[in-house]
Amino acid sequence: MTTPGIPEDHQQGNSRSTFRRIVEFQGVRNLSLKQYRSHVQSLYDGPAGAMLSFCSFLSLHEPLVGHLLKSGRFDVSQHRRILDVGSGAGQILGHLLQTTHPDTQLVAFDLSHQMLRRARTRLNSKRPRFFAGDLMHLPFADNSFDCVTCGWVLEHLPDPVPGLQEIGRVLRPGGRALILATEDTFSGVLCSRTWKCRTYNRTELENACARAGLPWKEQLWFTRVHKFFRLGGILVEARKPVSTGAEPEATPDSAGDKLAAAGSR
Numbered sequence: 001m002t003t004p005g006i007p008e009d010h011q012q013g014n015s016r017s018t019f020r021r022i023v024e025f026q027g028v029r030n031l032s033l034k035q036y037r038s039h040v041q042s043l044y045d046g047p048a049g050a051m052l053s054f055c056s057f058l059s060l061h062e063p064l065v066g067h068l069l070k071s072g073r074f075d076v077s078q079h080r081r082i083l084d085v086g087s088g089a090g091q092i093l094g095h096l097l098q099t100t101h102p103d104t105q106l107v108a109f110d111l112s113h114q115m116l117r118r119a120r121t122r123l124n125s126k127r128p129r130f131f132a133g134d135l136m137h138l139p140f141a142d143n144s145f146d147c148v149t150c151g152w153v154l155e156h157l158p159d160p161v162p163g164l165q166e167i168g169r170v171l172r173p174g175g176r177a178l179i180l181a182t183e184d185t186f187s188g189v190l191c192s193r194t195w196k197c198r199t200y201n202r203t204e205l206e207n208a209c210a211r212a213g214l215p216w217k218e219q220l221w222f223t224r225v226h227k228f229f230r231l232g233g234i235l236v237e238a239r240k241p242v243s244t245g246a247e248p249e250a251t252p253d254s255a256g257d258k259l260a261a262a263g264s265r
C-alpha cells in the first residue's frame with residue numbers, strides 16, 4: 001500500500017528511506033518542466049557551476065571516471081560517435097578525448113550555456129562539438145550515436161524516463177550508455193542537498209531504464225574498495241537492444257547533417 005503525497009520510492013519503511021525522506025532535497029520532484037529548466041540553468045550558470053570541476057576533482061569523481069575508461073572496464077576505444085549528455089565542465093569529455101580514436105566524433109550537450117563555455121575553455125580542444133539544450137529533447141537523429149555517457153545528470157530530472165528514452169532514441173541498436181547517478185546512500189542524500197538534486201535507489205533506476213528501453217547490462221564500480229563499501233554512486237552500463245525489425249541505421253553523414261541542423265554553439 002502506498003501513502004498519498006509520499007513518492008513511491010520513499011515508501012520502503014526502513015531507516016534508509018526515512019533518512020532519505022527527511023534529508024534529501026525534494027524541490028526537483030515538484031517542479032514543472034519550465035521551472036526545472038530555469039532551476040538547473042541558474043544553479044549551473046552561477047557560482048555552483050563555477051566550482052563544479054574543482055568539486056569533481058576533490059571528490060575524486062573526475063579521476064575515478066578516467067580510471068574506469070582508461071582501464072577498459074567501460075571501453076570506448078571502438079566507438080566513433082559519442083554523445084556526452086550533461087557534460088558540465090567537461091569532466092567525462094576530457095577523458096573521452098584521451099581514450100578515443102582521434103577520428104571519433106565527440107558531442108558535448110548541456111542545458112547550461114555557461115557550463116558549455118567552461119568546458120570549452122577548460123578542454124581547449126577543437127574536437128568536441130558543443131550543443132545547448134534539454135536532454136529530454138535531444139536535437140539529434142534516431143540511432144546517431146554508438147555510445148552515450150551521462151554522468152550525474154539524471155538526478156536533476158523530475159522524472160528520469162523521458163530523458164532515458166531520448167538517450168535510447170539517439171543510440172544505435174546495440175549502442176551502449178554509461179550512466180552515473182547519485183545513490184540514496186548517506187553521502188548521496190547529503191550530496192542532493194548541496195547540488196539541489198534527487199537520488200535514486202538501484203531498483204528504481206533499473207526499472208526506469210528498463211521502461212525507457214535501456215536494460216542494464218552490467219553494474220560497475222570505481223574500485224574494489226568502492227564495491228565492498230558500496231560507495232561512489234550508481235555506475236551502470238545499459239544497452240539498447242539490437243532491433244529485430246528492418247530499422248535503418250543512420251549513416252555518419254546523416255548524423256552529421258542533423259548535428260549541423262541543430263547548430264552547435
Ligand SMILES: C[S@@+](CC[C@H](N)C(=O)[O-])C[C@H]1O[C@@H](n2cnc3c(N)ncnc32)[C@H](O)[C@@H]1O
Nearest residue numbers: 044086087088091110111112134135151152156
Ligand atoms: C553534476 S553536473 C555533471 C557534469 C559531468 N557530466 C560529470 O560527470 O561530472 C550536471 C550537469 O548536467 C546538466 N543538466 C542537468 N539537467 C540537464 C538536462 N535536462 N539536459 C542537459 N543537461 C542537463 C547541468 O547543467 C550540469 O552541467
